[in-house]
Amino acid sequence: MWLYFRSKGIPFPDGDGLPINEEAHPDYVKRAVDALNRIARPVSNPQADDIVVMRFPGGYVHLGVMVDERNMLHVVKGRPSSITPLRKFRFRIVGIYRLTGPNRPNVSS
Numbered sequence: 001m002w003l004y005f006r007s008k009g010i011p012f013p014d015g016d017g018l019p020i021n022e023e024a025h026p027d028y029v030k031r032a033v034d035a036l037n038r039i040a041r042p043v044s045n046p047q048a049d050d051i052v053v054m055r056f057p058g059g060y061v062h063l064g065v066m067v068d069e070r071n072m073l074h075v076v077k078g079r080p081s082s083i084t085p086l087r088k089f090r091f092r093i094v095g096i097y098r099l100t101g102p103n104r105p106n107v108s109s
Contacts, residue, residue: 001051001063004073008049010099028061029053029094040097045069046086049099054092064089066096 005011032053043050052064052072064072067083074084086093 001065004065005049005099028059029055032061032063033095036095036097039101040099042095043098044096046096047098051097051099052086052089053094053097054089055094056092061094062092 036051036053040051046052046066046069048066048068050066052066054062054064056062062076064074064084064086066072066086070086071083072086072089073081075081
């Protein structure tokens, strides 16, 4: 996630400063949401550059970034990156966030 935004010249923290263990923990989703709440706001209508927070079995959290209103960039370690319809993950979505303040992408609309 941070590499995507950094490539666009947008400052984005690469974590909350706390260690991530190899095993999943139930608080990872809360940690992701708490960190995003410091730099973003929840939205209901996604657009390009919005961040999607998803919950996976076992307490894993996964982030995606919207490339348009319906599709997100989905990157999983050890697999090719892909553009995936957001609806594929509709039951796993915890929230969608739009960056605010100095972290906000320059949008022409």
